[in-house]
Amino acid sequence: MVAIFITDALTSLDIAVAVLYILVIMIAMRSFSAYGIKFLSIVCACLTVIAFFISHDNLLCTAFARCLVSLIAIAIAAGLAIKTNKFSDQLQAHLKLLAQTHDAVIICTFDGSISGWNLGAQVLYGWNEDEVKKRNCWNLLNTRSALPLQTIKDELLINGCWEGELTETTRMGKEVIILSRWSLYNDHCGRPQAILACNNDITESRHAEEELHRSQTELAHVSRLTMLGELGTSIAHEVNQPLAAIITNAEAALRWLRRAKPDLNEVQIAMEQVSSNARRASEVIHRIRAWTRKSSPKYELLDIGVVLTESLTLLDREIYRHRINVNRSFEENSLYVLGDPVQLQQVVINLILNSIQSIESSSSHVRKIHVRARQSDEKIIVEIEDSGTGVDEENQSVLFDAFFTTKENGMGIGLCICRSIIEAHDGKIWTEGKEGRGAIFYFILPALK
Amino acid sequence: MTDSFVFIVDDDQAFCGALGSLLRSVDLKVKCFSSPREFMLFPRPNIPSCLILDVRLKGMSGLEFQARLNELKDCIPVIIITAHGDIAMSVRAMRAGALNFLTKPFRDQDILDAVMEALEEDFRRRTREQCTIDLCERYKTLTSREQQVMAMATAGLMNKHIAGELDLSEFTVKIHRRSVMKKMQAKSFAELVRMAQALSLRWPS
Numbered sequence: 001m002v003a004i005f006i007t008d009a010l011t012s013l014d015i016a017v018a019v020l021y022i023l024v025i026m027i028a029m030r031s032f033s034a035y036g037i038k039f040l041s042i043v044c045a046c047l048t049v050i051a052f053f054i055s056h057d058n059l060l061c062t063a064f065a066r067c068l069v070s071l072i073a074i075a076i077a078a079g080l081a082i083k084t085n086k087f088s089d090q091l092q093a094h095l096k097l098l099a100q101t102h103d104a105v106i107i108c109t110f111d112g113s114i115s116g117w118n119l120g121a122q123v124l125y126g127w128n129e130d131e132v133k134k135r136n137c138w139n140l141l142n143t144r145s146a147l148p149l150q151t152i153k154d155e156l157l158i159n160g161c162w163e164g165e166l167t168e169t170t171r172m173g174k175e176v177i178i179l180s181r182w183s184l185y186n187d188h189c190g191r192p193q194a195i196l197a198c199n200n201d202i203t204e205s206r207h208a209e210e211e212l213h214r215s216q217t218e219l220a221h222v223s224r225l226t227m228l229g230e231l232g233t234s235i236a237h238e239v240n241q242p243l244a245a246i247i248t249n250a251e252a253a254l255r256w257l258r259r260a261k262p263d264l265n266e267v268q269i270a271m272e273q274v275s276s277n278a279r280r281a282s283e284v285i286h287r288i289r290a291w292t293r294k295s296s297p298k299y300e301l302l303d304i305g306v307v308l309t310e311s312l313t314l315l316d317r318e319i320y321r322h323r324i325n326v327n328r329s330f331e332e333n334s335l336y337v338l339g340d341p342v343q344l345q346q347v348v349i350n351l352i353l354n355s356i357q358s359i360e361s362s363s364s365h366v367r368k369i370h371v372r373a374r375q376s377d378e379k380i381i382v383e384i385e386d387s388g389t390g391v392d393e394e395n396q397s398v399l400f401d402a403f404f405t406t407k408e409n410g411m412g413i414g415l416c417i418c419r420s421i422i423e424a425h426d427g428k429i430w431t432e433g434k435e436g437r438g439a440i441f442y443f444i445l446p447a448l449k
Numbered sequence: 450m451t452d453s454f455v456f457i458v459d460d461d462q463a464f465c466g467a468l469g470s471l472l473r474s475v476d477l478k479v480k481c482f483s484s485p486r487e488f489m490l491f492p493r494p495n496i497p498s499c500l501i502l503d504v505r506l507k508g509m510s511g512l513e514f515q516a517r518l519n520e521l522k523d524c525i526p527v528i529i530i531t532a533h534g535d536i537a538m539s540v541r542a543m544r545a546g547a548l549n550f551l552t553k554p555f556r557d558q559d560i561l562d563a564v565m566e567a568l569e570e571d572f573r574r575r576t577r578e579q580c581t582i583d584l585c586e587r588y589k590t591l592t593s594r595e596q597q598v599m600a601m602a603t604a605g606l607m608n609k610h611i612a613g614e615l616d617l618s619e620f621t622v623k624i625h626r627r628s629v630m631k632k633m634q635a636k637s638f639a640e641l642v643r644m645a646q647a648l649s650l651r652w653p654s
Binding site for chain 2: 241251263273
């Protein structure tokens with residue numbers, strides 16, 4: 001700056017030397033604040049004017065014009081410098097804010113070479129940015145997913161973005177489940193330049209979810225067993241009855257054979273009875289086994305009519321023990337859904353058991369349950385109507401909540417499980433009906449075309 | 450005992466059939482009913498018979514039906530069968546006069562023994578009842594004076610006391626006594642005493 005001043009003041013070159021002050025401002029721009037730049041530019045302007053008076057006596061000459069050009073140039077440079085500074089400050093602040101994010105942000109080229117790695121990524125994976133630069137992202141993190149990497153890249157090329165779950169390994173060797181969102185950055189020619197990956201560690205929430213799912217399955221199983229306990233006596237009878245018939249028939253057959261003149265016709269009838277009753281016992285066992293089997297839901301093509309019939313068969317003893325009249329308005333071989341037969345049976349049995357208990361606790365002399373099923377558009381609607389106590393409107397909204405019960409020794413999980421099963425089948429379950437006039441429980445399931 | 454009948458009331462058709470076959474294989478006549486109502490509507494022949502009754506039935510339970518039979522003074526011997534009996538249930542059935550209580554499934558010999566015992570019991574009861582009826586018929590043929598003499602004599606009074614009581618001569622009392630013995634077909638005085646007991650004669654009445 002001093003050199004410029006001396007040159008400007010002592011030489012009388014035909015050029016605007018003072019324009020060079022712009023360089024000073026440019027250099028100072030990075031380290032000075034807005035006020036500093038203003039002050040510096042004023043100083044530069046003053047020096048220009050002083051130098052002009054020192055080196056030129058004649059005020060009205062071309063030198064004056066050159067001085068004026070210099071002053072204007074200094075002013076413009078100062079203005080631009082202040083603006084640029086402000087802009088870069090804002091940018092810096094934004095970058096700092098972005099760096100605050102807990103998401104792990106990774107920028108890499110389309111073939112995986114890492115070029116950007118934020119603090120979140122460092123915290124999550126354990127490497128710092130310098131250690132991972134230029135290394136292959138997917139090899140480093142041992143990225144695994146349900147889809148092959150190539151498929152993900154293809155989708156990225158088509159849609160420009162991809163979102164999904166990945167399993168990766170951190171520096172400590174720990175496996176983490178990652179919810180990853182990728183977006184593709186193309187250059188102006190449309191060639192893929194870089195991939196921006198925003199990663200979230202969802203390991204814990206995923207484990208919590210799995211835990212929840214597991215305990216719900218457990219609960220469903222417990223409740224199934226509880227119901228089984230209630231049905232225990234009935235089922236013991238169901239099995240014992242055919243067994244008694246088998247034994248008695250077999251003994252009768254032996255006696256017919258041992259007679260002085262064996263009656264083979266009677267023996268044949270008795271043996272046929274043995275075989276048919278053995279089959280009957282085996283069917284009962286088969287139903288109970290299916291009922292108690294603890295398994296993940298298995299979706300298969302189902303006839304709702306068959307599900308309803310089988311559930312009612314399982315409840316046969318309960319129904320007549322409580323002297324209840326069951327009407328059926330549904331057909332078999334017409335209402336198909338995709339679902340887990342045991343779970344749906346559980347829903348139906350639970351609803352009917354509730355109806356039976358409701359009828360039992362009502363004073364009405366009408367003891368009726370009406371089971372209906374029909375198809376409407378693309379839905380299958382199942383209705384279970386009873387003549388029991390009904391549900392008051394206040395309780396209708398909370399009826400399906402866990403641990404809500406109106407029964408003295410109820411656990412309040414039956415209907416909750418029903419709802420979770422139906423919702424897992426993409427269906428809906430609800431109730432209608434006024435207190436004292438019975439209740440109707442509905443559930444709908446998507447129909448299979 | 451070919452001239453007899455076994456009735457079964459059980460709502461399980463298959464079991465009814467099996468039990469029926471077993472009993473028929475030893476030449477018993479069998480009739481199955483699925484409810485007490487059907488059984489009550491059936492005109493039973495007047496021969497030794499017994500009833501095999503399941504506890505768990507549609508509508509009225511077996512034990513309730515047994516109580517009803519007692520109320521109706523129906524003396525048919527009852528064998529109770531059940532798929533899952535407990536002590537309370539068996540006590541209740543036996544107190545109500547059941548002849549036997551069997552848990553399904555039972556051994557063939559057990560049910561056959563129970564049925565035979567029941568039929569014999571019914572046969573004895575019927576014989577007993579028949580005797581009493583005959584006795585009553587004979588008793589009715591006595592004149593009122595003879596009936597008085599029979600009651601007093603079997604109560605242990607001596608002829609002279611009877612004569613005194615009835616204001617008759619001892620000789621007349623003796624004639625009446627001989628006539629009573631003849632009409633009642635008693636071979637000895639001891640037999641006449643037993644008859645009086647069966648007819649529940651009392652003196653002083």
